[in-house]
Amino acid sequence: MPELLDKIFANSKTTDKILQYEGIEIPVTVRELSWMEKTKILEETVVFENNKQKFLIGTYFREILKKIIVKAPWGKTDEIFFSRLSDSFGTVLQSLVPKPGGAELDGFLESEPDKSLETK
Numbered sequence: 001m002p003e004l005l006d007k008i009f010a011n012s013k014t015t016d017k018i019l020q021y022e023g024i025e026i027p028v029t030v031r032e033l034s035w036m037e038k039t040k041i042l043e044e045t046v047v048f049e050n051n052k053q054k055f056l057i058g059t060y061f062r063e064i065l066k067k068i069i070v071k072a073p074w075g076k077t078d079e080i081f082f083s084r085l086s087d088s089f090g091t092v093l094q095s096l097v098p099k100p101g102g103a104e105l106d107g108f109l110e111s112e113p114d115k116s117l118e119t120k
Contacts, residue, residue: 009034010032010033010034010035010037011031011032012031013031013032014029014030014031014070014071015029015030015031015032016028016029017029017030017096019092019093019095019096020092021088021089021092022088026072026073027072027073028069028071028072028073028096029069029070029071029072030068030069030070030096031067031068031070032068033064033067033068033098037067038064038098041060041063041064041067042060042100044056044059044063045057045059045060045063045100055100060097060100061090061093061094061097062079062082064097064098065077065082065093065096065097066078068096068097069096
């Protein structure tokens with residue numbers, strides 16, 4: 001039974017990753033999100049306005065990165081860090097973010113930030 005529990009619960013262990021950026025290796029330590037954490041962030045980033053569903057992809061990326069990066073050379077991953085971040089390194093960080101999931105959100109990782117979806 002312990003093996004089953006290890007498989008079904010979000011791993012509290014961390015993983016060391018190396019980000020490649022302009023020929024530099026940048027070590028970061030990340031953790032897995034629980035289903036509840038990811039769902040909560042999705043609830044906060046999928047909104048309805050004027051009968052349209054809108055996915056706030058920029059907010060999704062930032063909130064996920066704040067939760068999963070537990071150690072990095074820049075210190076805390078927060079809004080101050082993001083406000084100073086270059087676009088090219090932001091793209092590298094996006095590689096750490098799990099896809100939101102769900103057919104209604106397919107394709108939004110490659111779309112414009114805060115793009116709206118038509119609801120039916």
